Amino acid sequence: MTVINGDGAQGISRPRGRSTGVAQCAAALGIAVDASANTSNGYNLPTGVTEISREMYALHMEVFWICVGIAVVVFGAMIYSLVKFRKSQGAIADTTMLHSTKVEIIWTTIPVLILIVMAVPAAEMILKIEDSRNAGLSIRATGYQWKWEYQYMDAADGIDLYSTLARPSNFARELHSGIDPNTVDNYLLEVDKPLVVPSGTKVRLLLTSQDVIHAWWVPDFGAKRSAIPGYINELWFKVDPGKEGTYRGQCAALCGRDHAFMPIVVQVVTPDDFKKWVADQKAQLKQPAAAGQDSGTAPPTTAQVLPR
Amino acid sequence: MPAAEAAHVTHEHHDEPAKGIARWLFATNHKDIGTMYLVFSLIMFFVGGAMAMVIRAELFKPGLQLVQPEFFNQMTTNHALIMIFGAVMPAFVGLANWMIPLQIGAPDMALPRMNNFSFWILPFAFTLLLSTLFVPGGAAAGGWTLYPPLSLQTGDAFPMLIFAIHMLGASSIMGAINVIVTIMNMRAPGMNLLKMPLFCWSWLITAYLLIAVMPVLAGAVTMLLTDHYFGTSFFNAAGGGDPVMFEHIFWFFGHPEVYIMILPAFGIISEIVPTFSRKPLFGATSMIYATASIAFLSFIVWGHHMFVDGMPLAAQLFYMMSTMLIAVPTGVKVFNWTATMWKGSISFEPPMLFALSFLFLFTIGGFSGVMLAIVPIDFQYNQTYFVVAHFHYVLVPGAVFAIMASVYYWLPKWTGHMYNMALAKWHFWLSTIFVNVLFFPQHFLGLAGMPRRIPDYAVQFTDWNMVSSIGAFGFGLSQILFVIVILQCARGGAKASALVWDGARPTGLEWTLPSPAPYHSFTTAPNVE
Numbered sequence: 074m075t076v077i078n079g080d081g082a083q084g085i086s087r088p089r090g091r092s093t094g095v096a097q098c099a100a101a102l103g104i105a106v107d108a109s110a111n112t113s114n115g116y117n118l119p120t121g122v123t124e125i126s127r128e129m130y131a132l133h134m135e136v137f138w139i140c141v142g143i144a145v146v147v148f149g150a151m152i153y154s155l156v157k158f159r160k161s162q163g164a165i166a167d168t169t170m171l172h173s174t175k176v177e178i179i180w181t182t183i184p185v186l187i188l189i190v191m192a193v194p195a196a197e198m199i200l201k202i203e204d205s206r207n208a209g210l211s212i213r214a215t216g217y218q219w220k221w222e223y224q225y226m227d228a229a230d231g232i233d234l235y236s237t238l239a240r241p242s243n244f245a246r247e248l249h250s251g252i253d254p255n256t257v258d259n260y261l262l263e264v265d266k267p268l269v270v271p272s273g274t275k276v277r278l279l280l281t282s283q284d285v286i287h288a289w290w291v292p293d294f295g296a297k298r299s300a301i302p303g304y305i306n307e308l309w310f311k312v313d314p315g316k317e318g319t320y321r322g323q324c325a326a327l328c329g330r331d332h333a334f335m336p337i338v339v340q341v342v343t344p345d346d347f348k349k350w351v352a353d354q355k356a357q358l359k360q361p362a363a364a365g366q367d368s369g370t371a372p373p374t375t376a377q378v379l380p381r
Numbered sequence: 382m383p384a385a386e387a388a389h390v391t392h393e394h395h396d397e398p399a400k401g402i403a404r405w406l407f408a409t410n411h412k413d414i415g416t417m418y419l420v421f422s423l424i425m426f427f428v429g430g431a432m433a434m435v436i437r438a439e440l441f442k443p444g445l446q447l448v449q450p451e452f453f454n455q456m457t458t459n460h461a462l463i464m465i466f467g468a469v470m471p472a473f474v475g476l477a478n479w480m481i482p483l484q485i486g487a488p489d490m491a492l493p494r495m496n497n498f499s500f501w502i503l504p505f506a507f508t509l510l511l512s513t514l515f516v517p518g519g520a521a522a523g524g525w526t527l528y529p530p531l532s533l534q535t536g537d538a539f540p541m542l543i544f545a546i547h548m549l550g551a552s553s554i555m556g557a558i559n560v561i562v563t564i565m566n567m568r569a570p571g572m573n574l575l576k577m578p579l580f581c582w583s584w585l586i587t588a589y590l591l592i593a594v595m596p597v598l599a600g601a602v603t604m605l606l607t608d609h610y611f612g613t614s615f616f617n618a619a620g621g622g623d624p625v626m627f628e629h630i631f632w633f634f635g636h637p638e639v640y641i642m643i644l645p646a647f648g649i650i651s652e653i654v655p656t657f658s659r660k661p662l663f664g665a666t667s668m669i670y671a672t673a674s675i676a677f678l679s680f681i682v683w684g685h686h687m688f689v690d691g692m693p694l695a696a697q698l699f700y701m702m703s704t705m706l707i708a709v710p711t712g713v714k715v716f717n718w719t720a721t722m723w724k725g726s727i728s729f730e731p732p733m734l735f736a737l738s739f740l741f742l743f744t745i746g747g748f749s750g751v752m753l754a755i756v757p758i759d760f761q762y763n764q765t766y767f768v769v770a771h772f773h774y775v776l777v778p779g780a781v782f783a784i785m786a787s788v789y790y791w792l793p794k795w796t797g798h799m800y801n802m803a804l805a806k807w808h809f810w811l812s813t814i815f816v817n818v819l820f821f822p823q824h825f826l827g828l829a830g831m832p833r834r835i836p837d838y839a840v841q842f843t844d845w846n847m848v849s850s851i852g853a854f855g856f857g858l859s860q861i862l863f864v865i866v867i868l869q870c871a872r873g874g875a876k877a878s879a880l881v882w883d884g885a886r887p888t889g890l891e892w893t894l895p896s897p898a899p900y901h902s903f904t905t906a907p908n909v910e
Contacts, residue, residue: 115829150723158726167724
């Protein structure tokens with residue numbers, strides 16, 4: 074079974090040039106884009122690129138192996154009974170075996186202990202996940218049917234971008250489009266304008282929604298939280314330095330017709346590159362007249378739109 | 382007294398079922414009503430299954446090939462509503478109707494006319510629900526959980542859906558009242574509660590769950606209705622309401638609802654495993670306490686459906702721990718079933734095969750349930766195919782296989798004929814193999830990052846989706862064998878003895894009656910020593 078493994082493996086299986094919107098956009102801004110990553114192997118959780126996601130993966134594997142251990146014992150006892158105590162093999166039932174307080178206490182206590190073993194590290198992790206203080210960068214992320222808006226705060230205050238499904242995917246995903254999704258780069262996982270964040274910085278998202286409930290999720294960050302109208306939910310992630318690249322996720326709460334078509338793409342750059350990007354964005358905000366190149370985020374002015 | 386004699390004669394006359402359609406329309410006999418429930422549930426199983434086939438066909442390949450996204454969402458929403466309220470719940474009510482009077486030595490259900498009413502609501506409710514597929518705006522497409530604000534975007538289907546849910550709730554509550562009144566008042570002399578078969582016990586507890594939570598669902602959907610049409614703002618943030626409050630109310634219903642669909646299954650397995658192990662149930666009393674504990678815990682765990690919606694720290698810890706605690710009584714049940722087989726004399730008739738499949742596969746669903754309870758990793762699993770795999774493992778090889786096991790167990794008692802064992806075994810093997818091909822890869826999809834409820838997906842999810850779809854088609858087709866076995870058995874076949882499973886000598890009052898069970902059974906109460 075060959076499961077195509079995120080971006081890296083697609084690069085191998087299809088030796089096409091990286092002509093994605095993100096890459097073009099980043100290249101235009103003079104930012105080197107690292108090979109983008111999705112650390113899932115196609116059948117398990119990704120280890121991810123944040124401390125939290127790695128801890129989630131470790132806890133997931135720990136719980137998984139505990140379950141496997143219990144399964145071996147319980148299924149082993151069942152299979153042993155089914156083989157050993159078959160009527161066709163002449164087994165005679167021991168009808169006096171009605172109950173045993175001793176074993177029942179044992180098999181009530183042992184699961185409780187196992188659960189405590191799982192619950193303690195889980196509780197510690199929850200404390201860490203919920204601690205969104207001391208963020209280096211805050212961004213307000215708003216869900217819409219069917220796009221995301223990112224409004225930067227702090228040092229990047231004023232930058233405001235809408236992130237929608239990239240056009241090649243949007244054409245290919247139409248019913249009877251005649252376009253093979255396998256020929257589209259990052260099918261359904263590409264946007265026109267990605268969220269750009271610095272590595273090594275605690276990035277805090279303030280999530281809300283303008284219509285229905287959405288959920289922001291990037292598996293590689295171990296970050297998922299609902300965006301609910303009337304609420305502001307906090308979510309934070311801190312990508313390891315050296316793990317710069319493009320990370321992808323999807324809306325994770327059914328939000329209507331195009332729920333499958335509002336991906337999340339995060340471009341993680343070095344803090345220096347981020348400063349450059351912020352300066353560049355702000356410069357474009359100040360000089361709307363320079364628009365005409367389509368890379369800017371500022372909406373065109375009335376003067377530009379109206380016929381002269 | 383001549384009047385009494387005359388009444389007696391008329392009564393004798395009614396020992397025969399009424400002729401024609403009147404027998405069914407005006408049915409008050411628990412067996413007739415039970416049969417109608419079971420047939421209705423089987424039809425709904427195929428209707429909901431057809432919707433599942435549309436879903437899996439669309440997901441066979443990336444890209445949209447067959448249906449528009451809005452229709453896909455209608456399919457997922459209505460598949461869930463129909464399978465839960467139309468297939469699984471009515472099947473258990475049908476089994477309760479058939480078996481509770483036979484197992485406790487009662488002549489009928491306590492409230493036969495209400496019994497008729499609670500069944501006949503269902504065809505109308507589902508006609509209404511299914512007709513929403515043809516109204517402007519299409520059927521409900523916001524998921525069976527009906528979360529606002531999305532569910533408020535439903536078109537003309539919206540009030541129809543809510544009225545259908547009210548009807549289903551009324552039907553369920555009436556069915557539950559009937560079960561409780563029957564069990565509390567109509568047990569044969571000498572049958573105290575602790576002597577009562579486990580199936581009746583699990584249904585008694587389930588009935589209390591139903592009465593406790595169906596009104597909550599009714600309240601929740603009524604608030605949706607007034608938000609939509611009467612200008613209230615229960616869940617509308619712009620009007621000072623709270624969309625998350627709906628989730629709390631819904632899951633206060635929704636989590637006990639999960640146990641409403643599995644506790645009667647536990648009861649069935651507790652009947653079948655001892656029979657074919659030729660050994661009494663191990664720890665019968667602790668089984669009852671375990672069932673009651675699960676029922677109690679089911680009321681205090683609902684928040685685990687909402688971890689990603691943002692929740693105070695204390696609430697996250699509380700819901701995580703209370704949810705994990707459910708694993709303890711559930712584990713006790715699995716261990717007791719295993720201990721029942723231990724030193725038994727096991728044979729593998731179709732009911733036992735399905736019960737064994739239940740034991741293994743439901744336990745897998747239990748493992749993924751524990752994983753989902755753990756908040757930090759739930760953040761990764763939640764709203765992905767991992768969740769879809771989890772609840773389908775507990776509902777399909779869990780609840781549905783238990784229903785099939787019970788049909789294969791009691792069908793000869795109902796019809797008086799043995800069924801085609803070879804065909805039933807084919808049905809078992811094909812179902813068990815395909816159900817795993819269908820749902821096991823969905824664990825991988827979820828872990829690899831595929832969200833649930835999407836009609837189209839990124840290309841790295843292609844392979845496991847294909848496998849899952851092939852499993853779905855195989856599983857769907859295998860169920861045709863089930864219908865064939867049942868129809869053949871209803872028409873004829875080798876005569877079944879009173880015990881049906883002579884080699885296994887099942888215990889319980891239902892086996893003291895001839896097969897088929899007479900139209901009116903236990904007109905004189907049997908004595909239980």
